[in-house]
Amino acid sequence: MSITLNVNGLDHTVDADPDTPLLWVLRDHIALTGTKFGCGIAQCGACTVHLDGQATRACVTPVHLAVGKQVTTIEGVQSSVAKAIQQAWEELSVPQCGYCQSGQIMSATALLDSNKNPSDADIDAAMSGNICRCATYVRIRAAIKHAAQQLS
Amino acid sequence: MKFLLAEPAASQPSRRDFLKCVVVAGAGLTLGVRLPQASAQDGAFLAEDDSFQPNAFVRIGSDNRVTLIMKHLEMGQGSHTGLATLLAEELDAAWEQVITEGAPADTNRYKNLHWNAQGTGGSSAIANSFEQMRTAGATAKAMLVAAAAKTWQVPASEIQVSQGVLSHTASKKSATFGEFAEAAAHQALPIPEELVLKDPKDFIYIGKQRLTRKDTGKTDGSAQFTQDVKLPGMLTAVVAHAPRFGGTVRSVDDSKARAVAGVVDVVQIPSGVAVLAKDFWTAKLGRDALVINWDDSAAFKHSSVDIMENFKALAKQPGAVARNDGDTASAMKNAATVVEGNYEFPYLAHAAMEPMNCVAWVKPDGCEIWNGEQMQTVDQANVAATLGLKPEQVKINMLYAGSSFGRRANPASDYLLEAVHIAKAKTNTPVKLVWTREDDMRAGYYRPAYFHQIRAGLDKNGQPIAWEQRIVGQSLAAGTPFESFMVKDGVDKTSVEGASTLPYKIPHLKVDLHSVKLPVPVLWWRSVGHTHTAFSTETFIDRLAHTAKQDPVAFRLNLLADHPRHHGVLSLVAEKAGWDKPLPKGWARGVAVHESFNSFAAQVAEVSVKDDGRFKVERVVCAIDCGLAINPDVIKAQMEGSVGFALAPVLMSAITFKQGLVAQSNFHDYQVLRIDQMPKVEVHIMPSDAKPTGVGEPGVPPLAPAVANALSAATGQWFDKLPLQLEGSV
Numbered sequence: 001m002s003i004t005l006n007v008n009g010l011d012h013t014v015d016a017d018p019d020t021p022l023l024w025v026l027r028d029h030i031a032l033t034g035t036k037f038g039c040g041i042a043q044c045g046a047c048t049v050h051l052d053g054q055a056t057r058a059c060v061t062p063v064h065l066a067v068g069k070q071v072t073t074i075e076g077v078q079s080s081v082a083k084a085i086q087q088a089w090e091e092l093s094v095p096q097c098g099y100c101q102s103g104q105i106m107s108a109t110a111l112l113d114s115n116k117n118p119s120d121a122d123i124d125a126a127m128s129g130n131i132c133r134c135a136t137y138v139r140i141r142a143a144i145k146h147a148a149q150q151l152s
Numbered sequence: 153m154k155f156l157l158a159e160p161a162a163s164q165p166s167r168r169d170f171l172k173c174v175v176v177a178g179a180g181l182t183l184g185v186r187l188p189q190a191s192a193q194d195g196a197f198l199a200e201d202d203s204f205q206p207n208a209f210v211r212i213g214s215d216n217r218v219t220l221i222m223k224h225l226e227m228g229q230g231s232h233t234g235l236a237t238l239l240a241e242e243l244d245a246a247w248e249q250v251i252t253e254g255a256p257a258d259t260n261r262y263k264n265l266h267w268n269a270q271g272t273g274g275s276s277a278i279a280n281s282f283e284q285m286r287t288a289g290a291t292a293k294a295m296l297v298a299a300a301a302k303t304w305q306v307p308a309s310e311i312q313v314s315q316g317v318l319s320h321t322a323s324k325k326s327a328t329f330g331e332f333a334e335a336a337a338h339q340a341l342p343i344p345e346e347l348v349l350k351d352p353k354d355f356i357y358i359g360k361q362r363l364t365r366k367d368t369g370k371t372d373g374s375a376q377f378t379q380d381v382k383l384p385g386m387l388t389a390v391v392a393h394a395p396r397f398g399g400t401v402r403s404v405d406d407s408k409a410r411a412v413a414g415v416v417d418v419v420q421i422p423s424g425v426a427v428l429a430k431d432f433w434t435a436k437l438g439r440d441a442l443v444i445n446w447d448d449s450a451a452f453k454h455s456s457v458d459i460m461e462n463f464k465a466l467a468k469q470p471g472a473v474a475r476n477d478g479d480t481a482s483a484m485k486n487a488a489t490v491v492e493g494n495y496e497f498p499y500l501a502h503a504a505m506e507p508m509n510c511v512a513w514v515k516p517d518g519c520e521i522w523n524g525e526q527m528q529t530v531d532q533a534n535v536a537a538t539l540g541l542k543p544e545q546v547k548i549n550m551l552y553a554g555s556s557f558g559r560r561a562n563p564a565s566d567y568l569l570e571a572v573h574i575a576k577a578k579t580n581t582p583v584k585l586v587w588t589r590e591d592d593m594r595a596g597y598y599r600p601a602y603f604h605q606i607r608a609g610l611d612k613n614g615q616p617i618a619w620e621q622r623i624v625g626q627s628l629a630a631g632t633p634f635e636s637f638m639v640k641d642g643v644d645k646t647s648v649e650g651a652s653t654l655p656y657k658i659p660h661l662k663v664d665l666h667s668v669k670l671p672v673p674v675l676w677w678r679s680v681g682h683t684h685t686a687f688s689t690e691t692f693i694d695r696l697a698h699t700a701k702q703d704p705v706a707f708r709l710n711l712l713a714d715h716p717r718h719h720g721v722l723s724l725v726a727e728k729a730g731w732d733k734p735l736p737k738g739w740a741r742g743v744a745v746h747e748s749f750n751s752f753a754a755q756v757a758e759v760s761v762k763d764d765g766r767f768k769v770e771r772v773v774c775a776i777d778c779g780l781a782i783n784p785d786v787i788k789a790q791m792e793g794s795v796g797f798a799l800a801p802v803l804m805s806a807i808t809f810k811q812g813l814v815a816q817s818n819f820h821d822y823q824v825l826r827i828d829q830m831p832k833v834e835v836h837i838m839p840s841d842a843k844p845t846g847v848g849e850p851g852v853p854p855l856a857p858a859v860a861n862a863l864s865a866a867t868g869q870w871f872d873k874l875p876l877q878l879e880g881s882v
Contacts, residue, residue: 017413020433028388028431033380034373036554037432038505039589043819046505074373086371090364093785096793097228098370099377099505099554124828131819132507133555134228135796137830139789 005066007032008076018064022056023047025063034074034102035040038131045130048103049073055110056091057129081151082109088147096134104130108144117148157567174551175422204333206295206341208261209288210239215317215708217332218245220285223255223262223270224277226527227553227560228793229848230786231277233365234873235285237783238278241357241643242289242349245329246316254550257528269529273561273676275846276751278782281845286349294342299335300327314765338513352780352841361786375494377554381511381522383582387416387428389574389585390435392442394424396451396812397596397671401425401444408441418442421573423566429576432586452671453812456601460496463603463624463668467494471622472642472662474652476662483618488608491699495606495688496873498627499804500599500677501822506554507592508567512575513582518545523568524553526560530633534565535572557797558676562597563632566673594814598807599677600626604651604688615701616711618660621651621688627667633763642667646676650685650746650853655718656693657709672809678797679849682748686853687860687874690744694861695870704743704861705731717777718745720838721754728836729756738762739770744854751850752777752838755795757858761866765878769799777838778845787847789833794851795833800825801837802856 004013007030014029021040026032026049035058038046049058050072050082051065077086085108090116095101103129111118111126118126123141132140203213220239224231232252240250255262265280291624292311300318301308304325312319319326357363369375394400403829406418409427414434419426427438442705452754484490511522512535517540525531536543553560571585587595600627609618628646638644643665645652652663677683697707705726711721722745737740738760745754758771774791781787804823808815816822860871863878871877 002288017433024433027380028433031382032754033382036377036505037379037507037586039819041589041818041820044505045208067514089371090366091361093364093789095228095368095370096230096789097226097505097553097555098375099552100370101370102373105371128826128828131505131824131826133503133557133824134796135793135799135825135830136789137796137825137827138792138833140827 003063003067005063005071006069007071008073010063016063017064021059022049022061022063022066022071023058026058026071032073032075036099036102038100038103043131044100044103045107046100046103048130050110052108053110053113054094055107074106077106077109079109079113081112081147083148084147085109085143087110088143088150092139092143092146094139094143097138098133100130104132104140108140108147111144112148112151116152118144166617189491196653204292204295204337206277206292206336207288208283210243210292210796212292212296212329212333212336213614214330214333216249216328218243218250218316218329220250220252221255221815222252223264223552224281225272225524225550225556225560227272227524227526227556227792229277230783231272233363233786234278234782235281237357237363238281238285239289240457241355242286243293244313244315244356245289245800247357247363247558249316249329250816254863257525257532257546257548259529264323264526265589265678269527271527271529271561273526274559275751275848275850277846279750279843279845287347290343290347290349294335294347295327295336295339295598296332298339302339303332303335303841306874316819319347359781359784363783375552377506378509378511378522378524378551379506379554379586381584383511383513386511387430387578387583388432388435388584388586389426389428389571390432390439390588391421391424391426391570391574391591392439392444393591393595394446394451396448396453399446402447403445405443408443409438411587412438412441417578419574419577421570421577422752423570426574428574428583429658435586436588447500451812454670455810456498456808459601459670459771459809460603463601464494466624466666466668467603469666471499471624471666473662474643474648474665480618480620480660480662483660484607484609484620487617488612489610489699490532491610491690491695493606493692493695493870494872495604495684497602497687498874499601499672500683500801500805501593501807501816502557502559502597502677503593503819503822503824504555504557504559504800507587507589508559508595509586510568510571511582512568512571514572514575514579516579518547519572519764520549522549522551524556524560525550526553527562531565531568536571536741538569538572539576555679558680559597562675565878566595566597566674589819590817596673597675598672599683600628600672600674602684604684606688606692608692608696610696610700614655614702616658616696617659619654619662621663622666623648623651623663623685624666625668626670626672628674628676628680630667630669646681648685649681650748651689653747654689655715655747656708657714658711679748679852682746682849682853686746686748687856688803690746690857691860691864691871692853694742694857694864710742717752718747721745721752721775721777724836724838725754725756725773728775728834729773731756736760737864740862740866742858742863742865744857744861746853747855750845750849751779751847753850753854755854755858757855757862759859759862759866765865767863771828771832772855772858773832773834773836774851775836775838776847776851777840778847778850779840781837781840781844782844784837787837789853790847794849795855796825796830798852799829799831799859801874802859803829806875
């Protein structure tokens with residue numbers, strides 16, 4: 001059926017079953033492939049997007065639940081917080097294979113949006129849903145702190 | 153993936169040989185990338201767009217872009233940064249002007265100089281490219297300089313090159329590489345003997361600062377992985393696989409699958425039944441609606457417990473001998489004390505972040521593949537054989553890989569061939585095979601399960617005089633095209649490496665092996681045999697030190713007098729970790745040192761243990777000797793990542809079988825490391841001017857024994873199984 005979604009500030013009308021996970025509508029219908037498939041059961045966080053600013057696992061979110069909300073993907077992040085996170089990721093050379101990093105950046109941005117100066121424990125709590133098999137965690141932690149500093 | 157290593161000394165061509173190769177094979181070698189039909193007489197290489205391409209590895213455009221044609225896969229290990237550093241160094245390019253592009257499958261031009269094949273693995277990217285990439289850069293620079301000298305009518309020797317700019321001080325002339333790209337293409341190739349590579353004291357990039365790369369697309373979602381490929385008319389395929397290895401389709405009822413709106417076709421292939429649709433979700437709904445009657449009559453039906461019991465029974469008999477120094481049997485009789493240990497290791501999945509996938513487009517006269525391509529020569533041959541084509545009719549596009557850890561370098565080309573079989577049934581239509589995490593987790597090609605048995609004898613002074621180690625497990629090479637040169641006298645080197653190469657001075661030492669045949673597909677897993685041999689040998693050496701009432705570091709150092717690089721990293725890590733300094737209550741330290749892939753790594757792990765048996769790895773200090781450090785920050789990143797990667801199977805990762813069924817399916821039951829479990833990591837690089845060696849794997853082996861030794865120090869318990877199980881833990 002026809003579904004209209006607002007993604008990164010633009011309306012997209014797609015023909016999809018309303019139970020289709022948001023992830024696959026973004027990737028296959030709207031061709032926004034920065035949001036990644038990793039597990040399909042909300043265990044790895046590679047598919048993290050923002051729904052009205054909240055970090056959300058798109059792989060288990062039926063697309064109908066995103067109707068009427070602002071969907072933001074890695075391609076559409078614009079805020080100063082997101083830009084600071086992306087820049088910190090580059091400056092500290094966080095990515096290795098890079099496959100999980102869209103999701104990491106989306107989770108980290110949501111964290112700094114709600115907590116300007118996160119402690120190690122805050123970072124653990126906010127980021128432990130995002131798996132990185134390259135285990136870039138040392139740098140993810142450092143980059144979040146670096147971005148927080150840049151923003152303060 | 154040491155398996156493909158030819159003798160490095162013999163296979164590593166001299167710089168002169170390499171240049172000769174460029175010149176002799178010049179036309180095909182260079183122009184083939186862009187202009188397969190063209191020929192060049194004297195190195196005048198102009199690509200279609202007037203860019204300058206002096207050899208197979210570098211292209212300089214009039215837009216001032218320097219493109220490095222990357223022969224190695226980037227899967228997170230930093231090969232792109234590493235090779236770009238080597239090229240930029242000798243070219244004297246500005247770092248920001250260098251971009252990378254995946255090389256096509258072409259063994260002749262792009263082979264791994266440590267292998268007789270094109271591919272990435274065995275921590276060999278930097279080691280095999282060190283002279284090749286520098287020579288490529290120096291060649292291009294010499295031709296740019298020659299072009300400038302001719303145009304400016306000045307001696308070439310007076311032209312300086314820095315940060316992508318050519319300049320002549322006296323005449324006050326200067327120009328970018330881009331301005332001379334076309335003219336450079338008309339210069340003769342430099343004479344190899346006259347090409348001088350930089351003195352290390354003049355390096356501006358090698359061994360220097362962190363080189364950040366902004367062009368990777370890995371922070372804004374634009375990086376292209378295979379999962380992201382979209383071609384006109386492309387279909388996505390999701391496959392139903394047999395639940396047991398060796399199972400086949402007896403019959404299939406696909407009516408419900410075909411009834412799913414959007415399903416385009418259902419295709420039976422050797423590895424199962426594929427459902428095709430325009431998008432993944434529809435194909436998956438179709439796949440899940442298939443009703444398949446599997447024939448399990450010849451399938452694997454064992455359980456992990458039975459497999460290990462079988463290994464233990466085999467370990468009672470002598471195996472094929474991998475190393476035999478002195479006379480262990482006699483020496484053991486003379487020992488004042490004999491210590492014994494048994495070790496059990498489970499199967500492990502690679503669980504790369506990007507589940508395996510592949511795009512294949514079969515046409516009557518060829519096939520094109522898009523893949524996180526790790527072993528071009530083998531994959532090209534396997535795909536060609538499957539389709540009845542010649543290897544050169546198989547074009548392979550190497551994209552970024554969402555990690556691999558060895559999974560994508562498969563002699564069986566398993567997931568590629570699955571994609572090709574589907575695409576063959578849909579000839580002329582591009583097909584993207586997408587595995588779910590469950591498909592990936594249950595597809596096999598695991599790090600094999602192993603059993604180790606070690607006995608060692610100490611003399612009355614606590615000196616080890618005899619060491620016998622028996623290893624039981626599946627061979628990685630058996631049944632593959634690599635068997636003929638990887639297995640010698642019944643010993644697969646990758647099953648015993650790290651044990652058969654034990655560096656400690658023990659006069660009587662024997663290592664033997666039972667290679668067990670089982671239908672579970674197995675494969676190398678980041679650091680290969682060292683994943684288990686480092687654990688058994690380095691925890692056992694701690695037991696010997698404990699028995700001898702000696703400090704674990706001092707005990708090792710005493711036995712490593714003839715191995716200066718082991719000795720060096722161990723001394724360094726002990727010093728940097730503050731080995732002799734007190735720790736908080738409930739904390740303890742453990743150490744391990746191990747050589748793999750010609751690099752030497754030592755780690756000290758600090759753990760804290762709570763009264764209820766729960767423990768946390770708090771900090772890991774690493775020392776690494778990988779010869780000349782090309783990119784210190786990449787080396788540091790690889791050590792950090794190796795610690796986190798290696799910690800998962802210490803704490804929790806394992807693949808187990810129940811009547812042939814894989815018990816795990818996804819990250820909830822095959823657990824991998826998360827950020828809250830990640831210790832602090834400190835990395836120290838041993839200064840060295842030795843030839844550079846790899847860092848992708850060598851940081852992995854010492855971690856598990858260092859952590860186990862720390863826990864033993866804290867609890868007095870010895871560990872003989874991974875994942876570790878602490879008495880009293882919940």
